[in-house]
């Protein structure tokens with residue numbers, strides 16, 4: 001797993017702990033058959049479960065990640081924009097946290 005991702009994970013865990021936000025990592029390596037990017041398989045992404053979070057808590061987590069770690073985010077192939085966190089509302093609602101290396 002990438003050093004940047006470990007840094008983000010540790011900081012996020014502390015942030016969630018200090019704000020009484022449940023922090024449950026659901027995936028690090030690939031577990032879904034079809035992935036748009038290789039960030040999981042190359043150890044540059046983890047998923048955070050948001051099912052048990054309020055919308056306000058989700059916003060807090062996203063704002064925290066964007067404010068502190070967006071410079072470490074991966075660049076999306078679709079639009080060339082750097083993002084450290086993306087919300088996926090699909091088969092399971094989660095925040096996908098990704099780094100460029």
Ligand SMILES: [Zn+2]
Nearest residue numbers: 045046047096
């Ligand atoms: Zn993901």
